[in-house]
Amino acid sequence: MLGLTSAHKTWMHRLPVGPKLALLALFSVVLFWLDNLWPMLVALVLVAALVASGGAGFARQALRLLQPVWFFVALLAVWHLWLNDPLNGLRIALRLVVAVTAANLVTLTSRLSDMIDLIERLLGRKVALTLGLALRFVPVLGERAAMLSLAWRARSQKRAAWRLVPGLTVGAFDEADHMAEALRARGGLV
């Protein structure tokens, strides 16, 4: 999450985050309004052109980020072929790919701290801080899960899987307590 901003600098990096997000919102609303296939194809060409304008390295990165989407596209294709409604399937798949690509464009070309700043201006310091805390704790909880899994395997031949969940949950509450104390030690949310 921390490394999602693309290191391939593009002209889009220089645009401020606020207008980018506003454009994305507008673009997505219009995209879901469209019923006709042709304007949708125009939207697809538009985002493809934006991706291409960032250069080859940037485009490769944007394509890689689409990987999880292809699975859903395949699922949609099978489902709508089975329903004998391929046109509708194509429409939904197009929407999905175009919307996700557009959203990724914003993520790839914006610094995380700029995003958090924007959220702070729009929704206040508490919400922004919450987002920052969530990002801080994704790697921490991941590490804890890995440690618990190692501790399990050190004393068992079987894999741990779901049985680690209670320990992880208790651990998360524990982390929350420590975090509250750390915030308090430096003045809390004032």
Place this chain on the structure above:
Amino acid sequence: MTGTGAVSHGIDLTGAEVSLLGKRLLGPVTLNISERRVGIIGRNGSGKSTLLRLIAGLVAPSAGQVRVDGIDPSGDRKGLIARLGILFQNPDHQIIFPIVEEELAFGLRQMGLGKVEALAQAKARLVAEGRGHWAGRPVSSLSQGQRQYLCLLAVLMMEPATLLLDEPFSGLDIPTARGLAAHLARLSQRLLVVTHDPLVAQAYDRVIWLEGGLVKGDGTPDAVLPAYLTAMEAADAGPDFGA
């Protein structure tokens, strides 16, 4: 050398107690602490960390009174954080933000600085410490010793006159621990250090020995440490995990 914004007159505890769920963890304790280097020693569970949290205002006294330079630590948070900083035993319990410079800037913003100014000071401090390249790094990429150091920097940037440290050397390798000790020795702040290491406490102005939540010994290292070590090595001193 780190300059301090405020001058500390001292810490006063008067019959202070901390109880949790009807169980008394600490006290009653009456102490006046005005020395520059103070060690707090005692066995596991003797109330050392509780005493630090009480002085830092992270827990309120269930009886008695605590004052840091005349301020009530759990009541006047804003006044306290400008005067006193605390370093937790585990840096991961202390670090709030994912990026190094944000962690350093947080305390300054808490003290009323604007975001841009706070970040600029954080960066300048890192550069001054020879770690300018840390600014944009994720905290998760730092080692244990580096995280400990980051926590110390974050607290020092708030320029407190008093610094509380909970076993700052545990978990560090010998060179790292020695580096930290040298860094601490150069500080002009008043230091209150919880430690298990008699060698560390030997160099301090005063040593306070806690046992079962009460003060068992208090004075110069020469007056307190021999009795402490004798008690720790006595035949009836069972291990903490004993029956």
